[in-house]
Amino acid sequence: MSDISFIILTYNESVHLKRLLSKIAGLQAPIFVVDSGSTDDTVAIAESYGAIVKTNAFENHPKQWDFALKNCPISTPWIVGLDADQYPSVELFNKLKSFSDKDVPADVSGIYFNRHNYFQGERLKYGGYRNFYMLKMFRYGKGWSDLNENMDHRFVIEGKTIIWKDEILIEDNLKEHDIDFWLHKQIRYSNLTAQEEYQRKKGLRGQTLQPNLFGNPDQRKAVFKKIWWNMPLFVRPMIYFFYRFVIRLGFLETTSGRTFHYLQGFWFRFLVDAKIHELEKKDKKK
Template identity: 40%
Template structure:
């Protein structure tokens, strides 16, 4: 008997995105589950065209919503693929996963790492160290969970993982207005987290967070580099990061669209985080 797959998608007012997401997910031999947090647009009506497995749960934060879905949905698949409404399953990934799950996967393997292909203003951002970027979106049911962080959460898999060759497309914005608004919100969460970490003793996370390791898997290595980045002084680190990313890692090869993306995501966003941390340190109003 072959392994089976469930797909879990989170939604909130995603009428612009969700149809394309569901159409791509339908390429997989899988049951699709949607967890909505109170959409008031056409999101639910669109989802009903693809699945009857639609559930409602109030949104507190991304990690709690993901873990609620994993713990409370009537999942029956051997494996779980976690998607957002702005994700697209590529035809290559669908073909690879359908082939993998047409037979029983090695019992020693509990997760797959899938690279994200960022699409910004209809352009694939291929340089600046932004591709490939792996995430553990897919794991054996019962062997994965989402880190309980306010921002930059990753899925943590208990056991051995394997990287896949095919990608998930991540359409990260439909406009610069929504891009800057979302990143302003995320900057607030990240600044609050870093500020709190700097002002309290290190606590044992009981293995709930991904531990940084230079020679670990791609996700552990990214967490290690992020910790190194955080050790640099405020306002200096965004300059260093952008310089490395845009010039040394060839971000400029992404053209004018790439310049917009790398500057906003690789400098402005991180400078904004530092500015908000600086405000907190000066005793400003809580973010």
């Protein structure tokens, strides 16, 4: 019996779910799928692989993960939380297959995976995306969803963390080969991000993680997020894009990669700032 259970969030993920489940089936680990009301074959695919399916209306990723962690009957000491468009490399599969709770120090409660991100079928290698560490595995009862976030979900854990650098988690969203799909998704995300940042400015939303430049990957990221929130609107997207595209060599990507860095590193950030500005204007009129 595996020491790991998987939790996977889904919504109309038939194009991805079979790929993921087929790659983790050999681990013989319990699988839980938390679905947001799919109208395609997502639930049928999940059940065909023996997954236990829970359904919950989607509000945002942090709240969906909070529901998942509170409602999935986990019986293993460790949890791996994945999105349907992610799947393990052979090296990560083998690491998980040989994983045993007794081999992990008792004070370690979380494990970061090294995510390699693909956009329109091509791996992003520059602009800060070559190696991107995400806390995806943690001890049951020692991790929870950070509800101070409105868009970016992250797990927060009690205890120390370690990083698996050579065992890769691949993220390749096949739907994003259609640029219109990606753009519409980012517009939805921009609403959530703008609301979150506006609430932070108003003091209505806190920051769970303590920023620490010498801490784990999320604590280091929290340092730069705090700087970002205090930078002037409309100026910061230009600075960030220059950093990603020039300093972090994003211009060396393929055409798809350069498109990603422009759209995600500049256009999306500028759109968020425009929506924050709009919220501030509405607030002044009250």
